Structure formats: structure tokens, C-alpha cells
Amino acid sequence: MIIQLKSDNKYFLDILYKNPNTDQGLYLKELKDGTVIGNAVSANEYHCVFLDGKHSYLPEEGNQIDFQSYCSPLLALNIATEFFNHLYKENSVLEETVISWLDKNYNEIDTEKCTIEIATFFIDSGWYKNERYLLSKYIDGITLNHKIGNNFGLKIKGATVREAMQKFSLVALFTHFTNRYAVYTYIDDYFIQKHITMFTNLKGIPYFVFYLFIKRIMRSPNQFEKFKPQLEAYFNNDVQFVFTDTHQSRKEFICRKIDFDEKVLDFGCGELQYFKLLHKRGFKQEYFAYDEVDFRPIAEKIQALEKADNLVWIEKVEELKNFEGQIILSEVIEHNSFEEAKSLLIWIRDNTKFSRLFVTTPDKDFNVNYEMTEEFRHDDHDFELSNAEFVALINEIFPNPKSFYGVGDCVKGVYPTSAVIIQKK
Template identity: 85%
Template structure:
């Protein structure tokens, strides 16, 4: 792998701590079974090269061709740490750091643009599709061009040398942890803190990048709670994060409210995600599953594998008339036209004797946090409602006692999911 850093800043090499008068500008360090070499090309260009000895970044021991040692994002991450770890400090602290031989601080000298180029960079995930890379939408200065197979050319632009290097490390981090073909990396608190510092050093990083960091990088609720205040402080506490992703948050919300002594009907059950979670937690009452799409094969497999005799697949809507118990209607209505959605809600109201009806749907006002404008959150949605529109719809159909909730992360007064629990009449 080769990483090329460029800047017209006359202090460029000073910022990097690289002296061209030392060993003719060459720096060599051991890394795994290979050697990384730093080379001063000119006053405005610096190269980092990795030469492998034997299978340093080989994910599969049986594979004799270790191409990952020439393009792995984990290698890029390691190279950045070996050469530029001094530039990963907290922004204000680094601004005030005094460079002795210049008698200047970083804030005085690191004031011009910088570029980092990686000619061959390995991406094997759904984050690159339709000739676009996901993070390019949320972080300025990230350009990825497809070369061949899973190899890409990565270019990063920063307002300063520090910003370019920190963006580079973050892209390598996210790419490594989302690639399917990657070696495992141990994630301790030091690792998390280091990259939170980089995230919070860069101004203008949107909510969704922090969301991805929490969901993709953090491994435990304990770790999340430890660093949560730092993440929220970046947004002046106008954002409140939860550990679970949007889908998991909905499941946790509903399953925490379910009465384990009552029957459940999962209306629009899909692949029975709610049943799987409730069953794992010991739910033993009859659980009726219904969907317009035929997921009976999924129900049959669960019944066979888990001996779940209390799971009942319902073939026809008419069989649900006069159902008594709890009803889950989660992320269903938006997959129909608005009029069809109203008919579903009215049918449940008029044909069942529910004790509690759980309804969730996306809040379209949250979509701005995904950089969506006119698009729906998912391609198979026929409509999406704001929370106010959702409240109006539910109140129009159900005169019953009810409680409305927001579920998931809280961003400037808006949640990703609108929810309601409607009680029996």
C-alpha cells in the first residue's frame, strides 16, 4: 500500500514531524511482518509505503495470495497511527501545542489545504453502490473512484493537514468495520476515545455519522454509556443517542410494553422479528402471525427449530375477526397507500377486541438527518407522516385512551419513529 500526502503549506513537513535532512528523509518502522517506509518526496509531498514480509493482513490462512497487505483499510489505519499519531490529539490541545524548532503553535502554521491519495483501497460492503460512497454524502472532501473488483482509488481533502489525516483515519476505520472480508480488530476504550476525538475535532460532521459510529464500532452498552456525553456535547446536547439502532429501538420499545400473560397478534409480521425476541425472553402465550406476504415458511422453520407450538400462522384476514389480546402493527401502514392504511386501522378497530394496540411508523421530519429531501426513508414506502400527522390520523380513527411516544435517538425535538399504544375502549 502507498499513501500520498500533499500540501503547499511551507510548514508541511514540520506539521508531519518529518525532517528531510534526517537519513535523507527516510523513516522505517516494523509493522506486523512487514516494514512501513516514510519518504520525503519534496517539501510539499510525503509518501508512506508498506512492504510485507509474509501475510500480515491475510484474513484467511488458507489463501496464499495476501492482496490485503496492499490495499486493506486496516493497514491504512495502522499506517496512519504509526506515522501521524501526534496529530490525533484533541483540537484545542493540539492548536496550542508548541513546535520548538519553529517557535510556533499548530494553529499558527497548519492553515492551508492538504490532500491524501490512496491509489488502491479495498472496499467490500454495501456502502459503495450506484457509483457513490455512503460517507461522501456526509463528510466533505471524500472522493472514491472504482478501479477493478473491490479496489478503489481514495482521495481525501482537508482544510488543514490535521483535518485531512483525521478524515483519512475515520474513512479507514468505517471501511474496515463494514467490509465483509476483514480481519478482526479488538476495540477497547482507548481505541474508541481516539476516534471520538477525531470525529469531534472536525466541524460540521452530521448526526448520521455519529449514529453509524455508535452502531458499527461500539460493542457494548457499558462502553456506549461511558462515551455518550462526549458524543452529545458535540451537538450542544440537542441530540440524545441510544445504543440500539432504529429497528432495534422499535423492537425493544414494543417488547418492553408487552404483557406476557396475554395473547399477541402480530399484524404484518414480516419475518417474525418480534416473535423471535419475545420468545427468547420467555413469552409463552399464543402468538398469532399474519401478513399479506406469505411468510409461512419462516413460521414453519421457527416452529420446527425452536419447538414453538405457541406460534400460529394465520392464512386469512377473516380468521382474525373477534381476536382478543394485544396487537402489534409495527412499520406496516407506510407500506400501503394512505387510504389502505386507514382501512387497516379501521378494520382492526371494528373487528377485534384488542387490549392494547401498538402502532409505529417512521416520522418523516427525521429524514433530514439522513440527508433525504423528497425521498422516503425506504423505497417500499408509499407514504410517510410527520409526528403531528400521525397523531391526527390515530385520533381520527381511535377515540380510545392512548399514549404517544417517540422512539430512538432524539435530534432537535424529533425521533426517527412515531409510536402509540392504544388501549381498549
């Protein structure tokens, strides 16, 4: 792998802490089983070259072709840490840091644009789609040029050397943790703090990038709680994060409120995610599962593997008439036309004797946080409602006592999921 850094800044090498007169501008460091070499090509260009000894970045040790050592995002991240770790401090600290041999601080000298390029960068994930990399949508200055297979040319532009390096490291970080072909990396608090500092050093990073960082990188609720205040402070506390992703948040919300002494009907059960979580937590009552799509093979597999005798697959909706118990209707209504959704809710109202009905659906007002404008959150949605429209729909159909909730992260008072728990008449 070769990383090329370029800037017209006359203090470029000073910012990098590299002296072109030391050992002819060469720096050598051990990295895993190889050697990373830094070379001051000129006053305005610096190269980092990695020469591997033996399979330092290859998950499959039996493979004799160690191509990952030429293009691994984890290697890019490691090289940047080895040579430029001093640029990862908080901006407020760096701005006041004086470079002794110049008697100037970073604010005075780091004022010119910088580019960082990698000729071959490996991406093996859904984050590159329709000829665009996901982070390019949210952070400017990130360009990918597809070469062949999963190999891309990567170019990062920053207004300063610090900004370019921090963008570069964030791209390497996210790419590594979303690649299917990746070396396992231990995530400790130091690692988390370093990259949170990079986030907060950059201006205008949107909510969704922070969301991806929490869901993809953080390993435990305790770790999340430790750093949550820093993440929310970036948005002046207009954002409140939760540890679980949007789908998990819905499951947690409903499963925490389910009465374990009463049977459940999962209407539009899909692949039985709710049953799996409830079963894991010791739910023993009858659990009726219905969906227009035939998920019976999945139900039968769960019944056999988990010895879940309480799971009952329902073939026809007519079998659900006069059902008595709790009903889950989670992320179902938006997969129908609006009129069909109303008819479904009315059918449940008139044909079952539910004790509590749980309904969730996406709040379309949250979609702006995904950089979405007119499109629905998922391609198979026929409509999406604002929270106000959802409340109006539920109140129109159900005169019953009910409680409305927002589920998931909260951005300026808006949640990704609208939810209601409707009580029996």
C-alpha cells in the same frame, strides 16, 4: 500499499514530525508481519509504503495471494496511527502545542491545504452505491475513483494537514468496519476515544455519521454510556442518542411493554423479528403471526428449531376476527396507500377485541437527518407521516385511551419513529 501526502505548506514535514535529513528521510517501523516505510520525497510530499512479510491483513490464511496488504482500509488506519498519531489530539491541545525547533504552534503553521491519496483502496460494502461513497454525502473532500472490482482510488482533501489526516482516518475506520471482507478488530475504550476526538475536531459533521459510528463501532451499552456525553455535547445536547439502531429501538420499545401473560397477534409480522426477541425473553403465550407475504416457511423453521409450539401462522385475515389480546402493527401502515392504511386500522378497530394495540411508523420529519428531502425512507413505502399527522390519524380512528411516544434517537425534539399504544375501549 502506498499513501501519498502532499501540501504546499513550507512547514509540511515539521507538522508531520519528519526530518528529511535523518537517514535520508527514511523511517522504518515494524507493523504486524511486515514493515512500513516513511519517505520524505520532498519538502511538500511524504509517502508511506507497506511491505508485508506474510499475510498480515488476510482473513483467509489459506489464500496465497495476500492482496489485502496492498489495499486494506485497516492497514491504512494502522499506518496513519503508526506515523501520525500526534495529529489525533484535540484541536484545542494541538493549537497550543509548540513545535520546539520552530518555536511556533500548530495554529501558526498548519494553515495550508493538504491532500492524501491511496492508489488502491478496498471497499466491499453497500456504502458505495450509484457511483458514490456514503461518507462523501456527509463529509466534504472525500473522492473515490472506481478502478476494478472492489478497488478504488481514494483522495482526501483538507483545509489543513490535521483536517486531512482526521478525515482520512475516519474513512479508513468506517470502510474497514463495514467491509464484508475484514479482519476482526478489538475495539477498546482508547480506540473509541481517539476516533471521537477526530469527529469533534471536524466541524459540521452531521448527526447521521455519529449514528453510524455508534451502531457500527461501539460494542457494548456500557461503552456507549461512557462516551454518550461527549457525542451529545458536539451538538450542544440538541441530540440524545440511544445505543440501539432505529429497528432495534422499535423492537425494544414494544417488547418491553408487552404483557407476557397475554397472547399476541403480530399483524404484518415479516420475518418474525418480534417473536424471536419475545421468545428469547421467555414469552410462552400463544403468538399469532399474519402477513400478506407468505412467511410460513420461516415460521415453520422457527417452530422446529426453537421448539416454539406457541407460534401460530395465520393464513387468512378473516381468521383474525374477534381476536382478543395484544396486537402489534409495527412499520406496516406505510407499506399501503394512505386510504388502505386507514381501512386497515378501521378493520382492526371494528373486527378485533384488542386489549392493547401497538402501532409504529416512520416520522417523515426525521428524514432530513438522513440528508433526505422528498424521497421516502425506504423504496417500498407508499407514504410517510409527520408525528402530528400520525397523531391526527390515530385520534380520528380510535376514541380509545392512548399514549403517544417517540422511539429512537432524538434530534431537536424529533424521533425517527412515531409510536402509539392504544388501550381497549
